Amino acid sequence: AKQTIANMKETDKDVQAFITINEDEAISAAEKIDAAGVDEQNILSGIPVGIKDNLVTKGVKTTAASKMLGNFKPIYTATAVQKLTDAGMVMVGKTNMDEFAMGGSTENSAFKTTKNPWDYTKVPGGSSGGSAAAVASGQVLGALGSDTGGSIRQPASFNGIVGMKPTYGRVSRWGLIAFGSSFDQIGPFTKTVADNAAMLTAIAGQDQHDLTSSDKAVPNFAEKLDAGVAGMTIGLPTEYLGEGVDDSVKQLILAAAKTYEQLGAKVVEVSLPHTRYGVAAYYILSSSEASSNLQRFDGIRYGFRADNTKNLEDIYVQTRSQGFGDEVKRRIMLGTYSLSAGFYDAYFKKAAQVRTLMINDYTEVFKNVDLILAPTAPTTAYALGAEVNDPMTMYMNDAMTIPVNMAGLPGLSMPVGFADGMPVGMQLIGRPFDEVTVYQAANAFE
Ligand code: GLN
DSSP states (O other): OHHHHHHHHHHHHHHOOEEEEOHHHHHHHHHHHHHHOOOTTOTTTTOEEEEETTBOBTTBOOOTTOGGGTTOOOSSOOHHHHHHHHTTOEEEEEEOOSGGGOOSSSTTOSSOOOOBTTBTTBOOOSSSHHHHHHHHTTSOSEEEEEESSSTTHHHHHHHTSEEEEOOTTSBOOTTBOOSSTTTOEEEEEESSHHHHHHHHHHHBSOBTTBTTSOOSOOOOTTTTTTSOOTTOEEEEEGGGGSTTSOHHHHHHHHHHHHHHHHTTOEEEEEOOTTGGGHHHHHHHHHHHHHHHHGGGOSSSSSSOOOSSOOSHHHHHHHHHHHHSOHHHHHHHHHHHHHHSTTTTIIIIIHHHHHHHHHHHHHHHHTTTOSEEEEESSSSSOOBTTSSTTOHHHHHHTTTTTHHHHHTTOOEEEEEEEEETTEEEEEEEEESTTOHHHHHHHHHHHO
């Protein structure tokens, strides 16, 4: 355990994936497992895991990469984290991210810049960039992230690893610092599909603390890993292979479709006609939810409070002005505007209607296919600094991941090849609560 932590610290000098390394607690937890004997039947036993810093951990600093929570030590532990610990995993640290999970490059962190381990001049993706880089650089074998519009799948793609956003409701959100509550899901990053299925099996399930967690039975998500894809129908959406997607990415996805055909699947072209409204509708809906969720950071209840304030109102104004970064403020303004009387019908309500149309698109397609195959992101990882001052370009990166959150479907990203030396990811999207089929097809390709 001591050696693992020493190796991590050495690697993390370059990668900068962790905000907090949980050295003493991790070593004592690992020693306890050693003393009791590693459980050979349980592949998670004694395995080091990184946790995104928007999942609360009792007594361990949890910042959501915001100055607002710079010294915040929670009094309880998120359900998903507790379940991993109960399954024998050892939490070695809390990973860097975009502030409150808003962003796609991890550059919106108030604390540090995480590098892509494949090329230190490039972004690791985001918002769960620290978790993805920690796995890709071999510091940990697994990590948890959260995905509101692509924040697990896009960094998985940029780092050449496996990342799963489960069906909405599959994993309890208790203890996840809320961004867009009707979109947010927690999920695992790993190097292999089998490890990923094992971690999801450990964290899934109903939780009395989260009323949106589903009471559906939790299967062993690895139960059909070796069943192959013969007889499956896989849909390739026209809209996900159009303009804006790099040609090198497109070619790799088409090659993957060929591979699936050779493995016995039938590949058909499908259409999701409302895709192009997804990004716009998502930014209205998720920012509206965020503006409401972030009201609690008022300088009274949690974390940071500005100094030298004159009265209660001034505490709110100064604390929020100094505590939140630019991107978070942008979302609060957009969300507050969209929800305000006079604009609600034109923005929030319209966007909610678009969401229904997008859900219907998927429902139609899933009448005829078992899975959807698509790129995860339109490009590979780009240079640090290239998009951080250009939010519109950054927002468009999520055009193929956002619709999956709009409909609450399971989506997995896994490596499909390389373009110019950087990893490219492909996305497998499944029917609601059918993660088993997603993992089955992913493992057939791996
Ligand atoms: N990049 C998207 C955003 O900034 C998605 C973030 C996420 O999934 N947390 O909202």
